Amino acid sequence: MEIVVSGIRSTGNLHLGNYFGAVRNFLKMQEENRCYFFIADYHSLTTHPHPDNLHESVKQILSEYLACGIDPEKATVFLQSDVPEVTELYLLLNMNAYVGELERTTSFKEKVRLQPDNINAGLLTYPVLMAADIIVHKATKVPVGKDQEQNLEMTRRFARRFNQMYDVNYFPEPAAYNFGHALVKIPGLDGSGKMGKSEGNGIYLADAPEVIRKKVMRAVTDKGPEKPNQEMSEPVKNLFTIMKVVSEPDTVEHFREKYNRCEIRYGEMKKQLAEDIIRFTAPIRERILEISGNNVYLRKVVRTGAEKARESAAKTVREVREIIGFKPF
Numbered sequence: 001m002e003i004v005v006s007g008i009r010s011t012g013n014l015h016l017g018n019y020f021g022a023v024r025n026f027l028k029m030q031e032e033n034r035c036y037f038f039i040a041d042y043h044s045l046t047t048h049p050h051p052d053n054l055h056e057s058v059k060q061i062l063s064e065y066l067a068c069g070i071d072p073e074k075a076t077v078f079l080q081s082d083v084p085e086v087t088e089l090y091l092l093l094n095m096n097a098y099v100g101e102l103e104r105t106t107s108f109k110e111k112v113r114l115q116p117d118n119i120n121a122g123l124l125t126y127p128v129l130m131a132a133d134i135i136v137h138k139a140t141k142v143p144v145g146k147d148q149e150q151n152l153e154m155t156r157r158f159a160r161r162f163n164q165m166y167d168v169n170y171f172p173e174p175a176a177y178n179f180g181h182a183l184v185k186i187p188g189l190d191g192s193g194k195m196g197k198s199e200g201n202g203i204y205l206a207d208a209p210e211v212i213r214k215k216v217m218r219a220v221t222d223k224g225p226e227k228p229n230q231e232m233s234e235p236v237k238n239l240f241t242i243m244k245v246v247s248e249p250d251t252v253e254h255f256r257e258k259y260n261r262c263e264i265r266y267g268e269m270k271k272q273l274a275e276d277i278i279r280f281t282a283p284i285r286e287r288i289l290e291i292s293g294n295n296v297y298l299r300k301v302v303r304t305g306a307e308k309a310r311e312s313a314a315k316t317v318r319e320v321r322e323i324i325g326f327k328p329f
């Protein structure tokens with residue numbers, strides 16, 4: 001059995017791309033492993049969220065993951081800021097993390113470019129905090145997308161360095177979780193590329209039906225096929241890709257045939273697609289609203305989660321302190 005740790009960004013709601021990507025993976029992982037899933041609210045402070053918004057965004061994203069089926073009975077679900085042991089390990093790891101290597105990470109350089117007025121030390125040591133999140137539970141696996149590979153590499157490096165420095169075999173070097181199935185990449189509806197928060201083309205699980213209809217009806221298409229069985233342009237292919245995951249196979253087939261016979265009306269297809277997305281997201285949206293309105297339940301989830309996470313983290317920190325040479329008088 002693997003020990004899996006994954007942090008969840010506390011900003012940005014879940015869209016269809018997340019649902020068929022990260023969320024699906026979480027659901028799979030929680031069945032087979034000891035999982036620690038947490039909202040990375042400390043990490044979010046690097047961008048200075050307003051105090052009025054911090055709690056609300058944490059609550060929303062937590063509710064959304066729970067609504068999708070993350071199960072606190074199966075996984076340990078908690079908030080990063082409820083586990084102070086992480087910050088202690090972060091401090092200890094910082095002593096062995098070199099400013100030069102931190103400055104050279106792609107994500108840091110990217111942040112320097114994006115927010116030149118707020119290059120704080122938290123940004124520089126972001127990979128150290130992430131390493132602490134992971135190795136505090138002695139994780140063996142971490143699900144990572146492309147953009148987080150380097151951070152995981154840094155985590156392995158810090159774990160290895162600690163082991164070498166103190167001549168112990170204490171921390172495992174966590175590997176990327178391998179899902180062994182190709183993920184469906186959900187494209188955006190703006191003609192090209194994937195669905196993403198930064199792309200501003202997301203259809204969110206919490207979107208109201210009218211919002212979904214508006215977004216889908218605005219989707220980019222083309223002027224229509226000019227000969228039978230013509231190869232599809234990317235925007236049209238993208239409509240079909242989304243339709244394949246939310247609609248009945250017959251529906252997809254119906255529009256594919258229409259396309260092949262040059263009889264397709266994109267307006268009609270979009271109408272159908274919008275209704276099918278709404279049908280797909282409606283029960284999830286309902287659960288999101290229900291869960292985010294149930295403070296008693298949410299409190300129970302994060303309390304139980306924090307308790308379990310702290311137990312695991314405290315054991316590690318206790319042992320790490322001992323290895324480093326702290327002794328009681």
Ligand code: TRP
Nearest residue numbers: 005006007008009040130133142
């Ligand atoms: N850096 C991750 C992201 O931006 C979030 C994160 C924080 C994380 N700590 C983690 C992911 C630990 C995996 C493990 O998505």
